Ligand SMILES: Nc1ncnc2c1ncn2[C@@H]1O[C@H](COP(=O)(O)OP(=O)(O)OP(=O)(O)O)[C@@H](O)[C@H]1O
């Protein structure tokens with residue numbers, strides 16, 4: 001595994017790997033992350049290892065996707081541990097740029113995906129997705145991957161990036177990977193480290209609310225969008241520390257809102273239930289997708 005910190009060496013290394021294949025089709029897989037790696041990230045690396053010949057991991061805490069009052073400065077970082085995990089997962093190249101390497105001057109160009117970014121985290125974190133799409137486009141230009149692996153924990157990010165590559169004819173295939181959870185249901189997240197013991201315990205309400213919502217829909221005990229929302233809010237409300245940012249039921253991947261009175265089994269699209277909830281200073285997100293077949297299963 002080699003560690004690269006500048007863009008010229010990165011480009012040269014990728015070029016050489018392709019050249020060394022003497023015309024054979026080399027699949028380059030990119031796993032973009034902000035570091036402080038956990039098993040969710042490892043699952044992306046494993047998927048990349050399986051599907052690509054060269055696996056590139058990027059570790060970069062991207063300042064332009066953080067709002068002024070967010071946690072850019074305190075975001076957890078541990079390069080040594082990250083490199084050990086990447087090595088174990090068979091990564092070939094780790095790209096770890098500094099902010100100065102990624103943004104040598106003021107950024108005057110940005111990539112903005114409209115519509116899909118107006119709800120959920122896009123509404124709660126203005127400018128966040130412009131920062132994500134801009135940095136991911138830069139990483140795509142630097143690495144020129146054939147495949148790029150992203151976790152469905154950030155489902156809106158996946159939808160936005162799929163739209164970006166489609167709209168801009170970027171020659172990269174976005175590979176969504178399933179959410180990895182702790183045994184008790186909590187979705188792995190670098191920010192879980194911020195949680196106190198009590199917050200960690202109460203945060204389990206998110207996965208529980210999603211699981212209960214799924215079984216209420218598939219068994220037909222909840223039939224309307226409005227009842228589903230009420231059930232979710234009630235479950236989350238059982239946690240005294242939970243402060244709801246959003247509870248949304250939308251189509252996926254279009255992220256279109258639904259009429260509250262709509263009967264769930266008349267909706268002819270896949271759905272997503274997406275949650276963002278604060279526990280103390282920590283904002284957690286989680287989601288579950290409901291395939292239209294399972295929503296239509298009840299009569
Ligand atoms: N539990 C998880 N399961 C699957 N993929 C995940 C999980 N957590 C993060 N990822 C994915 O890893 C990639 C990098 O995410 P990032 O480095 O921001 O980690 P994170 O744990 O989501 O951090 P944060 O706490 O900042 O949300 C993203 O594609 C993200 O969706």
Ligand SMILES: CC(C)(CO)[C@@H](O)C(=O)[O-]
Nearest residue numbers: 032033034062132135154
């Ligand atoms: C895709 C990403 C690495 C861009 O900074 C980030 O948004 C993340 O970690 O999900």
Ligand code: BAL
Nearest residue numbers: 034065066128154157
């Ligand atoms: N995984 C999302 C990155 C962020 O919260 O900024």
